[in-house]
Amino acid sequence: MSSSTLTPSKERWLLWSLSGVQFTHIVDFMVMMPLGPQLTRLFGLSDAQFGLLVSVYSLAAGVSGLLASLVIDRFGRKRALLAMYAGFIVATLACGLAPSYGSLMGARIAAGVFGGVLGALVQTIVGDAIPFERRGRAMGVVMASFSLATVAGVPASLWLASQGGWHWPFFAIALFSVPVWLIALGVVPSLRGHLAGAAAGSSFNQLRRVLSEVNHWRAFGLSALMVLGSFSIIPYITIYTTTNLGLTQEQVPLIYLVGGVATFFTARIWGQLADRHGKVLVFRAISVVAVLPMLILTHLPVVPVGVLVLVTTAFFIFVSGRMVPGMALLTAAPPPAMRGAFMSVNGALQSGAMGLAAWLGGALISRTPDGLVQGYGRTGWLALASTIVMVWWVGRLRVHQAGQTPAV
Incomplete structure (x- = not known):
């Protein structure tokens, strides 16, 4: 399936699935900041140590974005999205299972690596699949997920943390991401047309x-x-x-x-x-x-x-x-x-x-x-x-x- 065969219904499902991907990895990034009091008390962290725990996600996302630029156009968009999102789900689950500050730091780095590439992939798929004359509306739908993460995702995650501890927001994000992955598997087109013009050589x-x-x-x-x-x-x-x-x-x-x-x-x-x-x-x-x-x-x-x-x-x-x-x-x-x-x-x-x-x-x-x-x-x-x-x-x-x- 290519972008040219997308019916209005398939286009809507594509945008909703991409919004789901954006929503989950944005909540995963944002929820760390309000979890600060629980984590600093549990692990005995200084403000600097907790600050590193927050910032390491963005640092890992930046590095992974640069590294991904070397190879990302050599793969079909759907294949790349599903692989990166699966890695993100596993990394987020690892955050919830982390027993120590060091293991949580490693899991946050992994989540940043996958999350950073996901953001670029979602925007790339919108660019590939949606004609330019409708791309503003499509980008508006996908970017509304940032607002939804703020008003629904983060408060719900904090409520879970207050009920069951800091682990539960990460468990919930990973669990919610599984059906999003399955929907993306069914509705995201392969989008391989760019491969014909991909750079040869190294x-x-x-x-x-x-x-x-x-x-x-x-x-x-x-x-x-x-x-x-x-x-x-x-x-x-x-x-x-x-x-x-x-x-x-x-x-x-x-x-x-x-x-x-x-x-x-x-x-x-x-x-x-x-x-x-x-x-x-x-x-x-x-x-x-x-x-x-x-x-x-x-x-x-x-x-x-x-x-x-x-x-x-x-x-x-x-x-x-x-x-x-x-x-x-x-x-x-x-x-x-x-x-x-x-x-x-x-x-x-x-x-x-x-x-x-x-x-x-x-x-x-x-x-x-x-x-x-x-x-x-x-x-x-x-x-x-x-x-x-x-x-x-x-x-x-x-x-x-x-x-x-x-x-x-």
């Missing part, structure tokens, strides 16, 4: 081809700009709102619950608008509007909780909204024969850009003698500057519509 030849194309570096630059401003703000939202704005720890989940529900619905709306009015135009429009909640949030004084939730919800709606047309454009930057390698490299570079952005955000803020956060507004100005560059930069990207001739 595996490094494919990576060299990806890195030698100027347009690919334009896409990598756009990908980095999309996260530069926002990820200098996001890691410090909870710190700023609880320290400076008086939000209680019990009220913090309200921000992410409301924001997650809102983005679950708006992600698909952005995708439909991108297909109807043009992905570059919608990307630029959302990006410009996103500057407002970014600046307001980072300069916000003490306000009623309702006003704060309104601002943070607008932040999540528009900041995450840029990613829908943005990722649709990125999947069309390379030709099909290099799409897997390209998306793997892009995932690794985007992970690095997120880390750099978080570091920049931390460098821009500081604490007053009485413990309040100061300098948070600087991250908002950084977001404004990166958005100005990004709105101009996206016009330089060439895309392959329907996988054929590059077009602006």
Whole structure:
């Protein structure tokens, strides 16, 4: 079966199965952070040790993405997805079975290795299977899984942890992933058309081809700009709102619950608008509007909780909204024969850009003698500057519509 034979029903099932893959590996990544109190108490960890336990997943995902770029386009998309997802299920199960800090660290590295490649594979399959004129809507459906992970996956996992211990969220993710794997086995097309144009010779030849194309570096630059401003703000939202704005720890989940529900619905709306009015135009429009909640949030004084939730919800709606047309454009930057390698490299570079952005955000803020956060507004100005560059930069990207001739 090829993308050209996909009926509307088969296309929906494909997108739902890919959303399930995204949902499970995003929950697996996110759930580690709120499990911190249980794990540090059980294993006697320092903050630095727990921080390493969280960050090692992203580091492993970045490395595996680069390594996968060497060989990923030599395999059918379905075969690669099923193999990586099976490895992810086993690694997640190993996390739940880990009896010590060291074994849990090893299992998290394995989960990151498979999870990092899965993210790139899902985006690659969307690019291969869905025509460019419908790819915005398709990307909106798949990216809605991030919101679902926030509002449903993580809270459910934490409830399981409170009932049965920290092991149970990982058992539940692994168990839920099995039927998702079986559905993917039945509905994901083989997608082997890219093999005809795959690079001959050594595996490094494919990576060299990806890195030698100027347009690919334009896409990598756009990908980095999309996260530069926002990820200098996001890691410090909870710190700023609880320290400076008086939000209680019990009220913090309200921000992410409301924001997650809102983005679950708006992600698909952005995708439909991108297909109807043009992905570059919608990307630029959302990006410009996103500057407002970014600046307001980072300069916000003490306000009623309702006003704060309104601002943070607008932040999540528009900041995450840029990613829908943005990722649709990125999947069309390379030709099909290099799409897997390209998306793997892009995932690794985007992970690095997120880390750099978080570091920049931390460098821009500081604490007053009485413990309040100061300098948070600087991250908002950084977001404004990166958005100005990004709105101009996206016009330089060439895309392959329907996988054929590059077009602006």
